[in-house]
Amino acid sequence: MKAYEITVNDKVYQVSVEEIDAASFKSNQQQSPAAAQDKSASQQKPAAPTASSGTTVTAPMPGNIISVNVQAGEAVKAGQVLCVLEAMKMENEIVAPEDGTVSEVTVSKGASVEAGDSLIIL
Known part of the structure; x- marks a missing residue:
């Protein structure tokens, strides 16, 4: 994983990006949408109140x-x-x-x- 800082409208966001190979990409595409949604939901942090x-x-x-x-x-x-x-x-x-x-x-x-x-x- 690589960590980046991105500035949008003078607001700094810290993001992490994971590089994957073509085989991993294809296997992720073949997962059921519900499984992919569950996985992404468990990895997200709760949003701060605006x-x-x-x-x-x-x-x-x-x-x-x-x-x-x-x-x-x-x-x-x-x-x-x-x-x-x-x-x-x-x-x-x-x-x-x-x-x-x-x-x-x-x-x-x-x-x-x-x-x-x-x-x-x-």
Whole structure:
């Protein structure tokens, strides 16, 4: 088995890949679908709950927060505007990277932030 780290949308996933030969592949194809499903289900780890993923939404650049559109405890959908950051006289909408629940709002209207500062924790 080989272990890899894959980054998708700034989220890091660790995966393991097993190399098999052609004979093993053919024998796996000939198994009944139920047996293959049982085997894969027993190897999978339980998924982490999305509501408490602990995803931190950070400032992409330095600027000032001109509005905060969510509160702690509020459910949000991927792409929903969480807050607006003014940088270089432009308003930048900061959106939710995934569905979840806001666990903490770490900034307020008028706050000055630097690139990488935590804004909201999902």
